[in-house]
Amino acid sequence: MKIYYIALIFTFLLNFLKTESYYEYWPNDSIKIEGEYLNGYKSGKWEYYNLNGKVWKYEIFKNGKLIDQMTWHIFKPKKLKIDSSNSESSIISNIENKDIVNLQLKDSTKNKNSFLEGYTGTWIEYHDNGVLNSVIQYMNGLKHGKANYYDENERLTRTERYLSGKKHGKWIWHGENNRVKEAGYYNMNKKHGKWIIYDKAGNQISVKDFN
Template sequence: MNKHLFFLILFACFSIICNSQINQFDSEGRRNGPWKVNFEGTSKPKFEGTFDHGKEIGTFKFYKKGFYDHPSAIMNFENGKDSVHVTYYTQKGKEISEGKMIDKKREGKWIYYHQESDSIMMLEEYKNDKLHGSQKTYYPNGQIAENTEYSIGEKHGKSLIYANNGQITKDLSYMEGQLHGPAIYYNVNGEKIMEGGYSNGSKSGTWKYYEQGKLKNEEDY
C-alpha cells in the first residue's frame, strides 16, 4: 500500500475515533462527556466543555464568531455548587471582568479591569443580577474615583465622588435612586463650594454657597 495513502487512512480512522468520543448522550438523553459545538457551517468552535449526565463540570470555553484565537468567556463549574466563576476577555485575550453567576445572573463581587492595564477599574456587589452593596470605581493610577452604595439596583445610601488627587468633591446621599439627605460639594483643593439638602431628588431647605472658603450666599428651597 502506498505510504501516503496509509497515513491518510490512519488519520481518518483516528479522527473518527476522536469524534466518536465527543458530543455523546447518556441513556436518558442527557449530554455526557466532552462536547464541542461549532458555529453553523464552519469548523470553528462556538463552545467546548464537559458534561456529567447533563450538568456542566470543569471548564467551558465560549468563542465570538470571527475571533477564535482566544475565548471570549471562560466558565469554571465546581462540582456540588450552583455557582460558576465567569471571566470575560477581549479579542486579544485580556481580561475584561470576572465574577460569580448563579442561573446566569451575577451574584456577589464582580471585578472590572482598565482597558490599557491590569489595574482594577471597578468593584461591584450584586444580588440576583442587580447592584446591591458598594460600587467602587478607580482611576488608572489606583486612586478611588467613586464609592456609592446600592440597594436592589438603585442608589441608596452614601455616595462619595473623588478627584484624581484623592480629594472628595461630592458627598451625597440617595434614597431609592434619588438624591435625598445632606449634600456637600468641594473643589479639588478641598474648599467647600456649596452645601444643602435634597428631598426626593429636589433641593430642599437652606443651601449655602461659598467662595474661597467663605460664605457668599444662601438660598431657601
C-alpha cells in the first residue's frame, strides 16, 4: 500500500511539474537562445548566444519572473562597453589591465545620457544579438573624432566624424561588400566640397558641390 501511494505521488508530480526545453536558432543553425519552461513559465537559467556561438547574456527566471541577469563584456584599457538593449546599467570606469569583466545589470536612476555627461573616451554599444552596433569617440560628453556604425552582421554601414559635437570631416556610407555608397565632407555641421554617390559597381552616379 505504501509503495502504491508513493507511485501515485510520483505520477502526480510528473504531471504537475511539466518541464519543457526551449531552443531558438540563428539562420546559420547555430544556437541563439536556450532555456526551460516549467508549467508554461520561464524557469531557471536562460542563455543567449551571439552569431559566433558565444554566450553574451544570461537571465534567471522563477515562475516566469526575471530575478537576475548578467551580460558579459570585453574591455580594453580605458575603454567602456555598455549594452545597447539596457539603458539602465551599472557602470565600471577607470578600467585598466582587465581583459574580461562581468558587468551585472542593476536598477539605476541613471540613463545613457547621464552616463555620457562629461564622458571622455570610447563608447561601444551592441545590437540585441550581442553583435557590435557602434564605436563612438567622446570628449567632455560630446562626440569628438570618429564614429563607426555596424549592422546586425557586424558589417560597417557608416563612418562619421565630429569636432566637439559638430559634424566635421569626411562622412562615408557603405553598401554591400563594404563598397562606398556615398561620401562627402562636413565643415562645422555644414556640407562642404564635393558629395559623391556611387552605384553598386563603384561608379560615380551623382556629384554635388557645396561651397
